[in-house]
Structure formats: C-alpha cells, structure tokens
Amino acid sequence: MTLETYQTNGFYDELFAEDGAPHPSASPLIERLNALSRNELKRRQKLAENILYQSGNTFNVYGDKKGAEKILPFDIIPRMVSHADWTRLERGIRQRIMALNLFIDDIYNDQKIIRDGIIPAEMIFSSACYLKPCEGLQPPKGIWTHISGTDFVRDGSGEFFVLEDNLRCPSGISYVLENRAVLKSILPDAFHTMKVRPVSDYGDHLYRMLNYIAPEAAKDAPHGPNIIVLTPGIYNSAYFEHAYLAQQMGVPLAQGSDLLVEDDVVYMQTTEGLQRVDVIYRRIDDEFLDPLVFKPESLLGVPGLMGTYRKGNVALANAPGTGIADDKAIYAYVPRIIKYYLGEEALANNVPTYICEEKSDRDYVLEHLDELVVKAVNLSGGYGMLIGPKSTRAEQQVFADLIRAKPRDYIAQPTLSLSRCPTLIGNAIEGRHVDFRPYSLYGENIFTLPGGLTRVALKKGSLVVNSSQGGGSKDTWVLEDDGVLEDEAGQ
Amino acid sequence: MLSRVANSLYWMARYLERADNVARFIDVNSHLTLDLALPDDSQQWHPLISASGDDEDFYSRYKAADERSVVRFLTFDAQNPNSILSSIYRARENARTVREVIPVEMWEKINALYHLTQAHSRKRSVADLQDYYKEVRQSGHLLTGLMYNTMSREQGWQFAHIGQMLERADKTARLLDVKYFLLSPRHHAADTAYDAVQWGAVLKSVHALEMYRQQYHSINYRDVTAFLLFSHAFPRSVLFCLHEAARDLDALDHAATTPNRARAEMAILIRTIETSSASHIIASGLHEFIDLVQANLNLVDEAVELSFFKT
Numbered sequence: 001m002t003l004e005t006y007q008t009n010g011f012y013d014e015l016f017a018e019d020g021a022p023h024p025s026a027s028p029l030i031e032r033l034n035a036l037s038r039n040e041l042k043r044r045q046k047l048a049e050n051i052l053y054q055s056g057n058t059f060n061v062y063g064d065k066k067g068a069e070k071i072l073p074f075d076i077i078p079r080m081v082s083h084a085d086w087t088r089l090e091r092g093i094r095q096r097i098m099a100l101n102l103f104i105d106d107i108y109n110d111q112k113i114i115r116d117g118i119i120p121a122e123m124i125f126s127s128a129c130y131l132k133p134c135e136g137l138q139p140p141k142g143i144w145t146h147i148s149g150t151d152f153v154r155d156g157s158g159e160f161f162v163l164e165d166n167l168r169c170p171s172g173i174s175y176v177l178e179n180r181a182v183l184k185s186i187l188p189d190a191f192h193t194m195k196v197r198p199v200s201d202y203g204d205h206l207y208r209m210l211n212y213i214a215p216e217a218a219k220d221a222p223h224g225p226n227i228i229v230l231t232p233g234i235y236n237s238a239y240f241e242h243a244y245l246a247q248q249m250g251v252p253l254a255q256g257s258d259l260l261v262e263d264d265v266v267y268m269q270t271t272e273g274l275q276r277v278d279v280i281y282r283r284i285d286d287e288f289l290d291p292l293v294f295k296p297e298s299l300l301g302v303p304g305l306m307g308t309y310r311k312g313n314v315a316l317a318n319a320p321g322t323g324i325a326d327d328k329a330i331y332a333y334v335p336r337i338i339k340y341y342l343g344e345e346a347l348a349n350n351v352p353t354y355i356c357e358e359k360s361d362r363d364y365v366l367e368h369l370d371e372l373v374v375k376a377v378n379l380s381g382g383y384g385m386l387i388g389p390k391s392t393r394a395e396q397q398v399f400a401d402l403i404r405a406k407p408r409d410y411i412a413q414p415t416l417s418l419s420r421c422p423t424l425i426g427n428a429i430e431g432r433h434v435d436f437r438p439y440s441l442y443g444e445n446i447f448t449l450p451g452g453l454t455r456v457a458l459k460k461g462s463l464v465v466n467s468s469q470g471g472g473s474k475d476t477w478v479l480e481d482d483g484v485l486e487d488e489a490g491q
Numbered sequence: 492m493l494s495r496v497a498n499s500l501y502w503m504a505r506y507l508e509r510a511d512n513v514a515r516f517i518d519v520n521s522h523l524t525l526d527l528a529l530p531d532d533s534q535q536w537h538p539l540i541s542a543s544g545d546d547e548d549f550y551s552r553y554k555a556a557d558e559r560s561v562v563r564f565l566t567f568d569a570q571n572p573n574s575i576l577s578s579i580y581r582a583r584e585n586a587r588t589v590r591e592v593i594p595v596e597m598w599e600k601i602n603a604l605y606h607l608t609q610a611h612s613r614k615r616s617v618a619d620l621q622d623y624y625k626e627v628r629q630s631g632h633l634l635t636g637l638m639y640n641t642m643s644r645e646q647g648w649q650f651a652h653i654g655q656m657l658e659r660a661d662k663t664a665r666l667l668d669v670k671y672f673l674l675s676p677r678h679h680a681a682d683t684a685y686d687a688v689q690w691g692a693v694l695k696s697v698h699a700l701e702m703y704r705q706q707y708h709s710i711n712y713r714d715v716t717a718f719l720l721f722s723h724a725f726p727r728s729v730l731f732c733l734h735e736a737a738r739d740l741d742a743l744d745h746a747a748t749t750p751n752r753a754r755a756e757m758a759i760l761i762r763t764i765e766t767s768s769a770s771h772i773i774a775s776g777l778h779e780f781i782d783l784v785q786a787n788l789n790l791v792d793e794a795v796e797l798s799f800f801k802t
Contacts, residue, residue, distance in 0.1 A: 053606075054599055054602060054603055054606075055595075055599055055602070056587070056590075056598060056599065056602040229591075233588075234584070234587055234588055239587075240590075243587075243590040243591045244590075244591075246591035247590065247591035247592075247595075251591075252492075252493050252496070252591075253496075253590075253591045254493060255495070257495070258493050258494070258495055268493055269493065269494050269495075270492055270493055270494060271492050271493075271494055271497045271646060271650075271743075271799045271800075272492075272745075
C-alpha cells in the first residue's frame with residue numbers, strides 16, 4: 001500500500017489525475033505497485049541499481065578517489081505516455097524535423113529565409129553554431145539531422161511543450177534501452193498486464209538509416225557499406241553509449257587515431273591493412289572532426305575528413321553544421337520556420353521565448369527577471385541559467401549585466417509549472433519534476449522510437465533534471481491503444 | 492578488425508591470465524609454507540618476487556620479503572604493474588575499449604572482478620585473502636569458459652587466445668623455475684618424501700596433480716619438469732600452450748600486414764623445446780633453459796605486435 005497516500009500537490013502528474021485516482025491507463029501499474037510492500041519496492045530499487053552498476057554503465061566521479069564510480073540515478077517507477085499523447089507528439093516531432101532540415105539546408109546554401117526577412121541575418125551569422133566551412137554542403141539525400149532528440153516538458157495543464165531540439169550528437173539513448181532491460185527484470189508482472197511499445201529494435205533502425213545514407217557505390221559492394229561509430233575515446237562521459245551502439249549494430253567502434261584519409265577516401269587501420277569506411281556515425285563534436293578545417297590542435301578527428309565528405313565519398317551522421325538549428329535563440333523562430341518551409345502551423349508547441357537581442361523583448365526580460373527563466377544560448381547541462389522565482393536580487397543583477405553586455409547570448413522563458421511523476425525517495429514515494437526526450441531517426445523516412453529518456457529532478461522542488469545537476473532517469477512507457485491488455489481490461 | 496581492438500583483446504586476455512596466475516602463486520606458496528617450516532619467512536616468499544624480476548621495484552618500497560609485504564606487493568600494490576590489482580585494472584581498461592566486440596557477460600564478469608578487487612584491497616594477510624584468491628581463480632575459469640563458449644572463432648578470439656596462451660606458457664615456466672630453485676637442490680635431497688609433498692603442491696597450483704598422476708603415478712621433480720614443459724596433452728604445459736598459440740598464428744597468416752614474423756619466432760621456440768629432454772635440461776641447468784624460453788617468448792610477443800598491431 002505504497003501509493004495510496006500519494007499527493008499531487010496541485011501539479012500535473014504523469015500517473016495520477018487531480019482527484020487522486022490514477023490515470024485510467026496507469027491504473028494496472030499502480031495496482032501492481034500497491035501490491036508490493038515498501039520494503040519489497042526498496043529491494044527491487046536496490047536490485048535495479050545493482051544491475052546497472054555491474055553492467056559498468058557508470059561514470060567516474062571527479063575529485064573522488066580512484067575507482068569511485070557511480071551510475072546515473074535510476075528510479076524504478078516508470079513514466080507513461082498515453083497512445084493519444086504519443087500520436088500527437090510523434091506528428092509534431094516529424095513536422096519539426098522536416099522543417100529544421102530544410103532550414104539548415106537553406107542556411108548553408110541559398111539563404112532564402114534570410115532574404116525573405118523571416119530571420120534577421122545577424123541572428124544566424126552571430127551564432128557560435130554557424131559553421132562557415134559548411135557553406136555549400138550537400139549531404140546525401142539532403143538529410144542533415146539523422147539522429148535527433150527533442151526535449152519536451154509538460155506544464156500544469158498537461159500540455160506538452162518543446163524545450164529544445166537536440167540536433168548535434170544527442171546522447172542518452174543507451175539509458176532508454178538499458179532502463180527498459182532492467183525494468184523488465186524488476187517489474188515483469190507490470191509488463192504482463194500492459195501494452196508497452198518495445199524499444200529494443202533501436203539498433204536495427206539506426207543501422208538501416210546509416211545504410212540508407214551510404215554512398216551508392218558502397219551499397220553495391222559485396223558486404224555492403226562499411227559503417228562505423230566514431231568516439232573520442234574511453235575518457236568521454238558518453239563512451240559507454242558509443243560502445244553500446246556499436247555493439248547493438250555489430251559495427252566497429254573507432255577513434256580518430258584508427259582512421260586516416262588518403263586520396264579523398266577514409267580508411268580504418270585493421271589487422272588486415274587499410275579498409276575503406278563509407279558511413280560514420282560520429283559522436284565527436286563538429287569542431288573536432290577535422291583539424292584541417294576546424295581546431296588545428298585537436299587530435300580527436302581525422303585530417304581531411306571534411307574534404308572527403310564534401311566529395312560524397314563518406315557519409316556523416318549527423319552532418320556538420322546542424323547546431324545552427326538548435327541554437328537556443330533560433331529556437332524562438334521555429335514556428336515561423338515551420339510555416340515558411342511547410343506552410344503549416346506548428347503541431348508541437350514552443351515555450352514562449354523572449355529574444356534578448358530584440359529590444360522590446362529585452363526590455364521586458366530585464367523588468368521581469370524575477371519571473372522568468374533566463375538561459376545562455378551556448379551553454380547546456382543546466383549551466384548559465386537563472387531561475388527567476390528562486391533567485392536572489394544579487395543573482396538577478398548579475399544576469400541583468402550579462403544580458404546588457406551580450407544580449408545575443410541570452411533568451412528568457414516564463415517559468416512553467418513542470419509536471420511531476422511519483423518517484424521513490426528514501427522511504428516514501430513523492431512527486432518529482434520530469435522532462436522527456438524521444439529520439440528520432442531521419443533516413444528513408446522519419447522514425448521516432450516509441451519511448452525516450454525521462455529525466456527526473458531528484459531534489460525536492462528542483463526543476464533542473466540534468467544528470468550534472470543531480471538528476472536521474474526513469475523508464476518511459478509509450479502505450480499501445482488504450483494501453484491495457486484485453487483480458488485484463490475485461491476483468 | 493581494427494588493429495587497436497586486436498591489440499586490446501590480446502592484452503585483455505594476457506592480463507586476466509596474469510592475475511589468475513599470480514593468485515595461484517601466492518596460494519600455493521602459502522600452503523607450502525605450512526609444510527616446509529623454514530626458519531626464515533623470506534626464504535619462502537622472496538622467490539616470488541625474483542620470479543617476475545621485480546627485486547628492484549620491491550626493495551625500493553618494502554624493507555623485507557616477509558609474507559605481509561610480498562602479498563601486498565603482488566596483490567594490491569597499484570605501483571607494481573604485475574600485481575593482481577594492476578592486472579585486473581588493465582584487463583578492465585582493455586575490455587572497456589573493446590566492449591562492443593566481446594560478449595556482454597564477459598565484460599560484466601571482468602567488471603565484477605574489478606569491483607571485488609577494490610573491495611578487498613584493504614586486506615593484508617593471506618589468511619584474510621583466501622576467499623579472494625579463490626574468487627580470482629574461479630573468475631579465471633569462468634572467463635575462459637565464456638571465451639571458449641561464446642566467441643566466434645574469428646580474429647577477435649584468435650588474438651585473445653594467443654595472449655592467454657603466451658601468458659600461461661610464461662607463467663608455468665616461471666613457476667617451475669622458482670620452485671625448482673627453492674625446493675630441490677638447496678634444502679633436501681631429491682626424491683625424498685618431502686620432495687613428493689612439495690612438488691605435489693606445485694602441480695596442484697597449476698591444477699596438474701590429477702592429470703600428472705595419471706601419466707606418471709609417483710611424484711619426482713624430473714617428471715614434474717617434463718610434464719609441465721613437454722606434455723602434449725596437459726593444457727597448462729608450456730609446449731601445449733605454444734602449440735595452441737601457433738595454430739592461431741597460422742590461422743591469422745593471411746591477415747599479417749608484414750611477413751608473419753610471429754609465426755616464424757614461434758616455430759623456432761617450439762623446435763628448441765621439442766629437441767630438448769628433461770634429463771638434459773636439468774643436467775645443464777633448468778634455470779638457464781627457462782631463461783631462454785622466456786627470452787624467446789618475448790620475441791614472439793614483439794613479433795605479434797609488429798605483424799598485427801602496428802600499421
């Protein structure tokens with residue numbers, strides 16, 4: 001009887017309605033959780049943590065003694081997305097990704113959207129994410145963002161809002177797959193009663209997409225195209241994920257030092273000599289890809305890679321330069337971008353956003369700092385943020401000065417009352433704020449994996465869900481139809 | 492297969508085998524101490540240090556080769572690159588860089604072994620560590636089993652297997668060397684009851700006692716030497732390991748980017764051993780012979796590196 005005293009405290013809750021009853025699709029899960037004693041629930045939580053620890057899905061804790069490793073905190077109470085909500089989200093994501101791809105392609109080629117006055121030129125060219133070496137690039141099939149992760153939050157009314165489009169090297173998908181694998185062994189009975197859509201075929205979808213963008217000549221080769229995952233190496237915090245994805249697809253995991261370019265062809269150094277590489281799912285940032293074009297001192301990438309790419313001899317996922325479309329200031333223009341390229345209204349809501357670069361917006365922001373969330377456009381992970389209602393006068397003053405000095409670097413949004421989800425905290429189950437990141441693949445068509453990363457702010461009242469700020473994660477159940485197995489519903 | 496990955500697989504397997512063998516060394520030595528009743532502890536423990544050629548490193552940090560210091564040095568000393576802790580740490584680092592090509596269970600077991608080692612690393616005496624050594628040895632069996640039962644017999648397996656076999660040959664040779672020095676000529680006349688007990692313990696430390704008995708029935712150092720060096724049937728004998736590694740090197744022949752020097756070096760080493768006999772070796776110096784074997788093993792190792800990992 002663990003959830004009977006659960007309080008939503010006036011927040012929109014992912015599992016419970018306002019009146020304290022579970023959302024209909026969540027009730028089989030709640031029943032099962034309630035059937036477990038508190039100790040049993042804690043025992044299973046511990047078991048889950050242990051599985052994750054033993055699987056080595058850990059990161060090193062900086063400043064701690066050698067060998068201190070931690071897992072990303074994981075909470076065993078899953079979050080759910082109903083069939084109806086998912087269908088809406090999926091359509092919104094698909095529309096967004098199509099429009100953003102057309103936008104990136106336009107920005108690095110014709111720049112019609114600037115000439116037509118939809119976006120001011122200085123918004124683009126002053127962005128740290130605009131990469132001059134990408135001008136004139138024509139990626140295979142015109143696709144730039146092959147893998148993306150769209151961040152959503154839910155407000156007090158239960159409405160979903162897009163918070164960010166992550167179009168560069170979004171990470172976290174390995175947690176989605178691992179969390180699901182763990183939860184299946186921890187709460188198998190709950191899966192037996194509910195129609196949860198599977199996520200385990202992500203690797204197949206990813207492989208098929210990468211295969212689709214390979215140079216045509218490579219597709220005719222007897223063994224098909226040579227596809228690899230490119231990682232910065234074992235000291236990168238997402239290394240586990242890089243290895244995991246390579247393993248899921250059964251392709252080599254390479255480092256920059258394993259690769260070289262000769263006569264505009266990328267090769268990897270194997271025990272049998274040089275072997276041609278056709279597609280690279282690269283998990284290193286744009287500026288490290290090729291020291292001849294970007295940072296000359298970087299050792300992570302491959303000299304000559306960009307020239308090879310430009311010639312169409314190798315495909316990169318994602319294409320370099322996509323960051324321009326997930327710049328936090330450009331984000332404010334996305335509804336206009338969708339309208340411009342597709343002639344449609346945006347299906348997924350943006351959070352209303354004030355662009356400090358624009359004078360009227362800036363004046364409003366400076367007057368309402370105590371109500372708004374201010375974000376530095378070039379920082380992520382919860383850094384460079386002011387959460388107005390929780391800030392002191394002095395902190396507001398600091399941000400006011402920052403904004404006046406470099407308005408282009410800041411945006412502001414109203415504070416949303418983020419939805420919460422029941423979470424096991426010590427001996428109790430309490431509501432904690434969550435966000436949601438589904439992952440999409442753009443190949444022959446746009447596929448969104450029915451699931452995603454739900455991050456949870458474990459600190460009481462905190463709105464920041466990033467792992468670097470003490471956040472954890474939950475398994476996310478996207479439900480089929482009404483979400484309940486027929487025989488169960490009939491009882 | 493990426494050269495870097497092949498290299499990591501080779502070393503992952505070598506380090507795992509090394510940790511396993513060091514655990515065996517310590518274990519058998521502690522049991523021998525009980526039987527031998529030597530006046531000075533260090534007579535018993537010091538040879539373990541010299542066997543790996545680590546005298547200088549050891550005495551720069553420890554005063555005497557007593558049980559406590561030697562156990563510390565060989566088990567948990569992070570500064571000793573050959574300690575169990577260092578070996579497991581490096582095995583894990585190598586495994587981590589090749590996670591995508593090894594079976595998940597294998598990675599998980601190596602990871603668990605690493606965490607187990609961390610957990611025990613504050614303990615000091617052999618008595619406290621019996622369970623730990625046992626766990627290390629059993630993990631060795633389990634990991635070898637995983638390798639044999641779950642890896643495709645392709646390059647990844649071949650490189651890992653070569654690493655394992657070369658390390659095992661090296662360690663069996665060292666064990667024989669140390670024990671021969673310690674047991675036979677100095678303290679007791681050969682072929683006494685003591686001799687049988689002690690050489691029995693040596694055989695036990697490489698799980699060879701039962702198999703040895705089936706072939707030779709009674710224990711004496713000449714036959715033990717012959718068995719551990721020459722047996723074509725016992726999987727930890729030096730010659731057996733070398734034949735195994737040679738077979739993999741043959742299979743990899745097409746892959747070598749330069750002429751397969753490793754294969755040639757291996758052929759020389761095998762011929763050297765096969766054209767010798769136990770009585771001849773003992774008469775002219777077992778230690779010298781084992782030195783020669785180890786020098787040749789190093790040549791094979793270098794040749795593997797040159798033929799496959801350097802591009």
